Amino acid sequence: MKPTGPSIKAPVALVHDPIDELLKADAAALQAPYLDDNGFTLAVMDRLPRHRRLSPWVRNGIPVASASLAAVFAFVFAGADNFLIDASMDVATATATPAALAFCALAAMLAGTALHLARAR
Amino acid sequence: MSAPTGPVPGFTDTDLIARVLRDDDRNAFAELVRRHQSALRASLRKMTGNAELADDIAQEAFILAWKKIGSFRFEAKFSTWLYRIAFNAWQSEVRKKQEVLLEGDERPVDCAIPSESEATGLRRDLARAMRVLSDAERAAIHQCYYNDLSHDEAAYVLGVPLGTLKTHILRAKEKLRGVLGDYEHDFKGNAGAAA
Numbered sequence: 001m002k003p004t005g006p007s008i009k010a011p012v013a014l015v016h017d018p019i020d021e022l023l024k025a026d027a028a029a030l031q032a033p034y035l036d037d038n039g040f041t042l043a044v045m046d047r048l049p050r051h052r053r054l055s056p057w058v059r060n061g062i063p064v065a066s067a068s069l070a071a072v073f074a075f076v077f078a079g080a081d082n083f084l085i086d087a088s089m090d091v092a093t094a095t096a097t098p099a100a101l102a103f104c105a106l107a108a109m110l111a112g113t114a115l116h117l118a119r120a121r
Numbered sequence: 122m123s124a125p126t127g128p129v130p131g132f133t134d135t136d137l138i139a140r141v142l143r144d145d146d147r148n149a150f151a152e153l154v155r156r157h158q159s160a161l162r163a164s165l166r167k168m169t170g171n172a173e174l175a176d177d178i179a180q181e182a183f184i185l186a187w188k189k190i191g192s193f194r195f196e197a198k199f200s201t202w203l204y205r206i207a208f209n210a211w212q213s214e215v216r217k218k219q220e221v222l223l224e225g226d227e228r229p230v231d232c233a234i235p236s237e238s239e240a241t242g243l244r245r246d247l248a249r250a251m252r253v254l255s256d257a258e259r260a261a262i263h264q265c266y267y268n269d270l271s272h273d274e275a276a277y278v279l280g281v282p283l284g285t286l287k288t289h290i291l292r293a294k295e296k297l298r299g300v301l302g303d304y305e306h307d308f309k310g311n312a313g314a315a316a
Binding site: 017018019020022023024026027029030032034035036037040041043044045047048049 | 147150151154155158159163166167176179180184187188243244247262266267269294298301
């Protein structure tokens with residue numbers, strides 16, 4: 001993020017600098033008056049393409065569906081009736097089993113989905 | 122294509138951008154164009170010295186801003202972001218012209234030189250002196266003095282590190298000091314007399 005506070009303007013000079021003053025004077029002399037729109041905005045709006053946006057349902061549905069799919073795969077491929085208990089025990093004891101890996105992937109997917117939905121609000 | 126239907130008063134740029142992002146609100150974007158068109162077109166006119174070309178580039182910049190607004194992260198002011206897009210569009214225009222001229226075995230175009238047409242006296246000398254600067258130095262001077270941007274903002278617009286921008290400014294002023302040595306002497310004299 002850029003700092004939001006007032007920024008230091010470039011032409012600030014602590015010592016007398018004739019070139020600095022000349023440039024500032026020239027910039028002031030060239031200061032253009034307000035340019036009337038004269039149809040400029042309309043011309044821009046006429047040329048704007050339409051945004052191709054996914055509906056919020058689709059945008060939010062993709063990570064939710066992915067997380068659900070990951071959960072199904074975890075249950076199916078980990079092959080354990082007590083998947084959550086077995087996998088969490090494996091994770092706790094740092095044992096690299098398919099169930100532990102699936103559990104980690106599932107947890108990451110759910111966390112990502114939660115983060116996405118929170119940011120979408 | 123729908124025309125802007127009316128002003129959106131009382132909204133900050135941030136509010137308007139949020140409306141564009143959330144609702145694809147074309148009226149909100151039209152208000153952004155209305156707010157920033159004058160400053161952007163004026164800046165581009167100074168850079169290009171050609172009102173028609175400046176307006177074309179300004180239009181292009183607004184259209185690009187509409188297309189890319191999803192990537193706007195509020196890291197800079199909307200106007201600064203717009204200047205950056207416009208500067209890139211101008212650079213791309215300059216490159217195209219240089220390619221065309223080089224293919225035709227002609228002299229490459231100058232870029233970002235202040236117009237001399239209306240300048241008189243010392244200002245004309247300054248405009249001439251600006252020709253000794255490199256494109257990068259001229260662009261840095263233009264953004265900091267003629268667009269009145271901070272060093273941070275100018276570095277963002279030009280897409281260079283802050284240190285590089287400061288170096289460009291220092292070198293540019295050194296070169297101008299060398300070319301305008303006599304003038305500098307007069308200027309000091311006048312300043313002294315005025316005091």
